[in-house]
Amino acid sequence: MLRMYIKKRSGEQKRIGYLKYKKIDYESLLDELIRIFSIKPSLLDEIESLMLYNEKVCILIDRKTVREILTPSAKAIHEIRRNSVFDNKSYNLLEKILDGRLDLKSIKRSIGRNAFHSKMIFLEKPAIYSGNTEIISARDSYEVLCYNVYIIENKTPEKMYVVRLFSSYAGIRFSYDSLGRILVMYDRKYFLRKISTAFFDEIMDHRLSLFHNIAQRFCPDILSELTKIEFRKLAYLSFFSSLKMTRIMPFLLDDKVQEFYQDAPSTKIYLDHEKYGRCVSNIALSSRELDAFLSHVKIDTGSYISFSSPSLKTDYRTTLFRVRVSIDSPPLTVNGIAIDVRKYGKKPLTLVDIVNKKTLTADAAAFLLTATIFRSNILICGEPGSGKTTLLNALDMLLPRTLRKVYIEDVVESVDQLSEGKHQLRLKVGTLEEIHENLSGKVLEIIKMLHRKPDYLILGELQNEEHVKAAFHAMNAGLRCIQTTHAYSLEQLIYRYVDIFSIPSRLLLSLDLIIFMKRDFYRGDKREVVSIFERHNHVADVNPLSFFKPIFIRRFNGLLERVSSYENSSLIEKISIENRISKNELILFIKKIESMIKQQQVAGIEALLNKLLFLKCKYEN
Incomplete structure (x- = not known):
């Protein structure tokens, strides 16, 4: 094997590959170089010199040899190669050249060109080129x-x-x-x-x-x-x-x-x-x-x-x-x-994958999934690339197949679940970059949902004031929604919505959960849930920051911890009242989901939900 380097007229030195050649017979080596470069002779146009070497030998081919022998010979045979794709006569000639049945003089007569000149290769043993681009010490x-x-x-x-x-x-x-x-x-x-x-x-x-x-x-x-x-x-x-x-x-x-x-x-x-x-x-x-x-x-x-x-x-x-x-x-x-x-990804991340990546804990994942199963109004916030849509999709893929889910997205980021027998209507609307077109916008489609009876409305990203107002309009009209938006903290989110978008602060109470995520840029660009807030059931203060209380917080040590018991959770109480399921049964349901996530056996979650609802119906009867 001979490594090949070229030196361009600009002075740049570059490795261009290796040649499968064992014996060092200089005359046959020249023929081998002509054969290889005839595949792409344009490489020779700017070559000042060509060097071949291995542990035993080093060969330098100077500019004159490249220009007078290699280049015209390689270009002549390249033309035969190219024509052979379309012409049988050229293909037969190429076979003879590659089989060695035609010498250079015969080829010259066949193609009618004065392309080959007799000239010796100039040989030296120079220092190795500095343009070595081999990969070393890769992590x-x-x-x-x-x-x-x-x-x-x-x-x-x-x-x-x-x-x-x-x-x-x-x-x-x-x-x-x-x-x-x-x-x-x-x-x-x-x-x-x-x-x-x-x-x-x-x-x-x-x-x-x-x-x-x-x-x-x-x-x-x-x-x-x-x-x-x-x-x-x-x-x-x-x-x-x-x-x-x-x-x-x-x-x-x-x-x-x-x-x-x-x-x-x-x-x-x-x-x-x-x-x-x-x-x-x-x-x-x-x-x-x-x-x-x-x-x-x-x-x-x-x-x-x-x-x-x-x-x-x-x-x-x-x-x-x-x-x-x-x-x-x-x-x-x-x-x-x-x-x-x-x-x-070809295979979207599941909730188990996200827990394994330590984006959130199994406890928090079980709580969020329970909130999603019972169609809570959820807003997932974070900076761009923090994993908001990934978390939304992971929760969405575990929702019961009986739900009629409707998606309104400007860029389709949801996971296709129709092949699994789930009820899923996905609508693609114009992006902000396409607002000049006569395309159906997200705002219009959200309003139209009032007459289309979705069980859960998945809005994707709320990008501007109109999107946010339409989402709150839908939630306050009784639609159950889950969506994402850009915000780094609860304070930033509320000030942006109330002071910049002029959303009446009382409308914020239509949100059941607010999740905040971030990118830990200097620690391998990890994605993390940093806090989860739930709405207070009884709000006395007019300050909108007091409308929500934390239930999960990521501490300085990097651990996401529950800071409020489920017994005191306003969301658990709301789900309990709306669905007439006791709080103890709901908490037990969350614990069982947490156990299933830890054991990576989430396939049984829907059966677990059906069992819970069956018991509810049994008690009512």
Whole structure:
């Protein structure tokens, strides 16, 4: 194996992969280099010199040899490779070249070009290039489809998130981009009408089905060296390249990436990792790559962005990833396109998962789930990215299947439960970025719910004054609602609603529970429930801050503790009165749910509820 490094005319030194070559026969080595670089000869255009080395030998190929032998020879054979995809005569010629049945003079006569010159390779044993980019001392590493990810310690709190292709073999590193271009050429020639209106998943299925035949004709020599797994990875890599999305895909595919950002073209992507918190990657997308991603988002989601409306927010779902995309562009942004992509896990976090991550305790989880099961009006608050929607979805997935749940969301973040036989109507309304369109707004849909009889109304995020007023209108009209909003503390929430949004303070009493969450940014970016407040049953003070009392508080030691007994809980009393269930039975119900969460056996919660309601009916009769 020989490692290959190039030195560009700019002086930059870069490792480009390794060559599978054991014997050092300089004449046959030149032929091997021509074969490999014929897959992607454009790499040779800016090369000042090429170096190959291993533990035993070091070979330097100078600029003259690169320009007079490698470049014209590789380009000539590349043209034969490309034509072989569309033409049998070229394919037969390529087979002869790769089998060694044609020498250089015969190839010259066949293609009619003066591409090959006899010249010796200049050999030296120079010092090793300083451009070594091998990964060393990684704290963690794992595979993401056709990529390898390395987590590297940094001198700053941010760790390095380094992405590499799944293989360093030059044949793979050179071929995926060329194959991506040929897939596009093939579609333009034979499937233009089909591809021009296709979505991401349709293009993926189509091009992956074509890949084997095209790759077998373009680079059969490379395919013969690959395992089935490597072939599959190369197919995906070539497909991503055909969409100009090769370098953004690892972030879209990695389930451990919770959200990633790029503030301007050619600046490095940084991200929030579920295990390592804030990380900085080695990838900086160019304007062209950002434009390509934006184009796919617009085509696949039907969203748009323009000079007069320079922001876009939408959910983007394919078989490979599910994300919420926010894009800002000039003239709003000063330095070019900026992206913020929040990931939805392929498998949403359950309440047990959230407890295991110590976001909240089993005791608090059981209390919240009980409040949700009995359709309490709940507001989940916190800064952006603190886990509000994750907690809401975890509670929602454990609600009884008999409930008719209606969702009103501008970006679909809820979990589809129709396949489980649950009653679920999900409505998608226009985002704030789309308010100029004639789309149904959240406010209008909330008001319309008064005539649609939802058992539980799940409003998603309350973003502005109109959303908040509509939500309080619904709750005070008798609808049961659960929603999220941005607020860091009870004081901030109440002052914002009362003083800024002019919500009458007495309307706050329609809320049964207020939950506050936060991101512990400097401790691995953990998400935590920091406090849970319930409404007082008897309010004498006019100060709205006195309307609510804490029932759970996270102490300085980091533990979330219950600070009020369930016997004195106003919410337990309210549920008891509304449902005619004794407080003791409700408290026992909470304790049983807590035990089930600790044992990770939440599947029986609905049966437990049915048993509780059956006993209630039995006593009444």
